[in-house]
């Protein structure tokens with residue numbers, strides 16, 4: 001019976017990777033929406049995959065924020081740092097998330113857990129275009145952005161739009177716009193519709209989703225049936241060498257549903 005379950009999941013992984021046109025999917029059994037423990041299983045699987053993908057020596061890992069990545073941080077340990085000098089950097093400046101799940105803090109925690117280093121990116125997001133251009137000239141910010149762009153692995157999650165808009169305290173008008181334009185997903189501060197088109201962009205400082213494809217390893221982790229549409233839409237635009245870690249419920253919903 002165990003073998004049957006394993007075969008079923010392997011088949012599902014293949015189907016999902018083909019459907020999303022990406023390199024690889026890893027699916028953990030269950031539904032995160034109904035069982036909080038699934039988050040921990042996905043996080044553990046994510047750490048294993050990162051360990052498998054990364055080479056030895058100096059490795060730069062760019063990370064985003066969020067509750068999912070916070071859990072991935074909980075599962076990282078010295079094993080990941082073994083034979084490597086890890087440097088964790090936030091892929092973007094603050095997105096107005098709670099401090100605990102901010103990319104800066106997550107990068108710092110990952111460094112602590114693995115015996116690596118981290119580098120902060122402290123830049124306000126909502127600034128006037130002129131100030132933004134000036135900020136980009138600041139040596140400290142420039143240096144961090146160069147490090148981010150040279151990362152060998154990027155780790156991010158995908159969110160549902162209204163939840164993310166609310167978490168970041170966006171105005172009622174913006175919420176209305178997101179509904180009107182039928183936003184289905186958010187990642188990297190970009191809100192997209194079901195065709196993968198960016199309909200609203202939140203932030204500027206940090207990795208642009210357009211430079212994602214230059215990064216050698218791309219790992220995304222998101223699960224629960226409620227995130228199915230978001231995952232499906234976002235991965236339509238994702239580079240084909242992306243690895244997805246998700247759960248069975250999201251996988252089935254993507255393949256059979258919407």
Ligand code: F6P
Nearest residue numbers: 064065066067068159186187188
């Ligand atoms: O805030 C960073 C971020 O990675 C978003 O880009 C993404 O939409 C969200 O977090 C996912 O959050 P959570 O893991 O809490 O669902």
